[in-house]
Amino acid sequence: MSEQRSPQPTGAERSRPARRGLRGCPASEARDRLVSAGLRPTAQRCAIAWLLNGPKHRHVTPEGLYQEASKARVSVSQSSIYNILRQFTEAGLLRQRTFRGLVIYDTDVSDHQHFLVEETQEVINMPGTPMRVGGLPSAPEGYEIVGVELIARVRSKR
Ligand SMILES: [Zn+2]
Structure with a gap:
């Protein structure tokens, strides 16, 4: 095999x-x-x-x-x-x-972000990710931030 x-x-x-x-x-x-x-x-x-x-x-x-x-x-x-x-x-x-x-x-298990097409609910990988997100508040007492998921909702240009 x-x-x-x-x-x-x-x-x-x-x-x-x-x-x-x-x-x-x-x-x-x-x-x-x-x-x-x-x-x-x-x-x-x-x-x-x-x-x-x-x-x-x-x-x-x-x-x-x-x-x-x-x-x-x-x-x-x-x-x-x-x-x-x-x-x-x-x-x-x-x-x-x-x-x-x-x-x-x-099927892509790596850290990456997505676009969500509003009309079709299609999910598209965002190029150039992972990206940095600034200005996050601190995690609640006793917790730590392990990841941030960013979704950019998009629609066809009218
Ligand atoms: Zn993906």
């Missing part, structure tokens, strides 16, 4: 969608990622990991991923989608983010 393993894609490789599917076996890469994260590579987990492994980082909702899985003829229930997303998040493969009540699973 190790000789079939592809190297982790670099950022440059991830931005070339057309070539991604032509190299190696995406399902094999998905399985390897699960094993590396300490997850048993069940058929459903492999299929969902394969769906999430697009050419660039993605922000998915459980409902959207369920629809995508159905279109791809992946046999998985909605509750299994929720469970798998939670397991992937706990294993560090995804990061759960909430934008104005909208729960999103981000």
